[in-house]
Amino acid sequence: MAILVDESTRVLVQGITGSEGRFHTKVMLDYGTKVVAGVTPGKGGEKVYGVPVYNFVEEAVEEHPEINSSIVFVPAKFAADAVFEAIEAKLNPIVVITEHIPVSDSLEFVNYARMKGIKIIGPNCPGAISPGKTKVGILPAKLFTKGGVGIVSRSGTLTYEIADAITKAKLGQSTCVGIGGDPIIGLDFIEVIKMFEKDPETKGVVIIGEIGGDMEEKLAEYITKKGVTKPVVAYIAGRTAPPGKRMGHAGAIVAMGKGSAESKLEALKEAGVPVAEIPSQIAELMKRTLTQ
Amino acid sequence: MKLHEFEAKKIFSEHGIPVPNGKVASNPEETEEIAREIGKPVMLKSQVLVAGRGKAGGIIKVKNPEGAYTTAKKLFGMKIKGLQVKKLLVEEELKITKELYLSLTVDRSARKYVFLASSEGGMEIEKLAAEKPEKIVKVAINPLVGIKEFQVRKIIQRMGLQEYFKQVRGIIKAFKEIASRYDCELVESNPLVLTEEREIVAADARIIIDDNSLFRHQQFQRRFEEERGEMTQLELTALKEGFSYVDLEGSVGVIANGAGLTMASMDLVAKFGGKPANFLDIGGGASAERVRKAVEIQLRNPKVRGVLVNILGGITRCDEVAKGLIEALEEVKIQKPIIIRMQGTREEEGRKILKEAGISYLDTMEEAAKKIVEVVKGVSD
Structure with a gap:
């Protein structure tokens, strides 16, 4: 099992001929990911590490009907167009790596994907x-x-930090999903936790939140109202962040009185979710809750 | 990117939203002239990109052109929350019978645009939301559908403006048009007012454009690069180098890769009793050159008494980090303690480089944060 991506995932890389797309195509192939094809407008016919490149998503999917998901490395100016193309081809999930996409663009493709029942990560x-x-x-x-x-x-990196600690604690991971640091993103905490609840391989869930928005508060509300069967522990970054400043991520900002770390910590604690004070505690907390 | 009030009002006016009669002045003489043209009492409004201008004394009512001159002289010499007043908006004083609130913003969790409106305006919306949440109506707008008539009706009814339906409807529609055309995070009028002449006027106007969309708005892009409102000089320097950087109050410089890890590093410094001087995220895959620049920014900052470098290499390579660090130390020659935590891609190579240069490193971010706090305390005592 696992969630969202597994052995059956066949990947299309959009923006495959750019430096990031090229590099990570190689790294994914080395890991064993089934990268089937790539798309870059105007670069059809080329190959990247043996992966054929097409001008359109539609062409790639016609040639390789097994493709079922996409990863987007297309630069911000053109990223929304690439995502719409993947949505029209019914690829699911669509992982959008690109940073700095205008919010108005994300609002459109995220809503369109949701209408079509397609999951956007990022x-x-x-x-x-x-x-x-x-x-x-x-x-x-x-x-x-x-x-x-x-x-x-x-x-991103904070996930690697905590994943590493979980690896070292000999717990390992079923699936790790980075849902993105933008104000408008596709999948949210609640949707992913619902998937983890149904996944037999997942025994417990780690939530890594940060300042900005109210996704952590909404999750706490969901846990209080609906309950979860698997243990959940959390870490929230940005306790020392000043209001009104964006802390690296476009979405990491305490604005209009909303999105502070305190509000998130309080909501999660009220929902009975243990929150680690420092990142390395997560592994311990998880171990403790799993053995209880 | 925040627009000045006068810029926002120009956009409002172009979209048919009534704004007070007024003009922008760059000196006391111009201020007097505009006041004379208007020919009645005017408001002098300092054009600085900070909240709470009014309370800070940046908005003053004057009765006549002579008064406008002397008051303008004072205002132009003033700094409001650290920002020099360079422009005044000189506007007719409105005869207000009611203050209202209207804004269009983005609802993150609903993933929609949202209109916020209230029959009570003038005070901060955060305050209103905390004290009288029942006075605020929220109407979510699907970006693929746009605003529908029933939503317009709902907003107008809750604002208590049925009598002025046509006028307000025009304003609501204009807000949506402005938001779409300029990729806005916020279009706001607080207060939107009803005047004695029974007109609805945007007494104040705020527009925030999404920074990531500025490539579509060349007219603002240059201004954005020249003048970034509340940013400090150090923030500007770091931004020019392409770093995410935020100035803070403390004495421990923080460098890490990735926004989440950098925030967590700051939090750890605070947890162990220190105070972060800043937030500097070098991003993913930084070269030695970028690391060198990041370390230099820290060393040259007089507030920084010691630097914490926390790198977890994924696409960032530890050997590049080590090289950049050593280059910076050789070049800057300012002696400040640096505590390094480095792990991940090319960790061995990176550590070897540091060892050969006689620089020590730690394994975990907790150890490193604890250590830098101890060291910095030692320096200041």
């Missing part, structure tokens, strides 16, 4: 990995190992 995210199965993203695979902890995070 934008501005590291993608997803199901260790031992596949990786559709840019996460450094050697920090991950197959196991029972699901991780869902708004951050």
Whole structure:
């Protein structure tokens, strides 16, 4: 099992001829990800590490009907167009790595994808990995190992940090999903946690949140109202961030009185979710809750 | 990117939203002249990109052109929250019978645009939301569908403006048009007012454009690069180098890769009793050159008493980080303690480089944060 990406995932890389697309195509292939084809307008007919490149998503899918998901490395100016193209081809999920996409663009493709029942991971995210199965993203695979902890995070490197600690604690991960650091993103915490609930391989879930928005508060509300059967632990970054300033991620901003770390910590604690004070505690907390 | 009030009002006016009669002045003489043209009491409004201008004394009512001159002289010499007043918006004083609130913004969790409206305006919307949430109506707008008539009706009814339906409807529609045309994070009028002449006028106007969309709005892009409102000089320098950087109050410089990890590093410094001087995210895959620049920015900052470097290499390579660090130390020659935590891609190579240069490193971010706090405390005592 695992969620979102697994052995059956067949990947299309959009923006495959750019430096990031090229580099990560290689890294994904080395990991064993089934990268089937790539798309860059105007570069049809080329090959990238043996992967054929097409001008249109439609062409790629006609030639390789097994393609079922996409990863987007297309620069921000053109990224929305690429995502719409993937939605029209019914690829699911679509992982959007690109940072700096205008919010108005994300609002459109995220709503369109939801209407069509297609899952968008990102934008501005590291993608997803199901260790031992596949990786559709840019996460450094050697920090991950197959196991029972699901991780869902708004951050990149902080996810690697915590995944590494979980690996070292011999717990391992079922799937790690970086849902993105932008204000408008596709999948949210609640949707991913619902998937982890249904996944038999996942024994517990780690939430890595940060300041900005109210996704953590909404998750806490969901846990309080609906309940979850699997243990959930959390870490929230940005306790020392000043209001009104964007902390690296476009979405990491305490604005209009909303999105502070305190509000998130309080909501999660009220929902009975243990929150780690420092990142390395996550592994301990998870171990403790899993053995209880 | 925040627009000045006068810029926002120009856009409002171009979209048919009534704004007070007024003009922008760059000196006391111009201020006097505009006041004379208007021919009645005017408001002098400092054009600085900070919240709370009014409370800080940046908005003053004057009765006549002579008064406008002397008051303008004072205002032009003033700094409001650290920002020099360079422009005044000189506007007719409105005869207001009611203050209202209207804005269009993005609802992150609903993934929609949202209109916020209230029959009570003038005070901060955050305050209103906390004290009288029942006074605010929220109407979500699907970006693929746009605003529908029933939504317009709902907003107008809740604002209590049925009598002025046509006028307000025009304003609501214009807000949506402005938001789409300029990729806005916020279009706001607080207060939107009803005047004695029974007109609805945007007494104040705020527009925030999404920074990521500026490539579509060349007319603002240059201004954005020249003048970034509340940013400090250090923030500007770091931004020019392409770093995510935020100035803070403390003494520990923080460098890490990735926004989440950098925030977590700051939080750890605070947790162990220190205070972060800043947030510097070098991003993914930084070269030695970028690392050198990041370390230099820290060393040259007089507030920084010590630097924490926290690298977890994924696409970032530890050997590049180590090289950049050493180059910076050789070049800058400012002695400040640096504590390094480095792990991940090319860790061995990176550590070897540091060892050969006689620089020590730690394995975990907790150890490193604890250590830098101890060291910096030692320096300041």
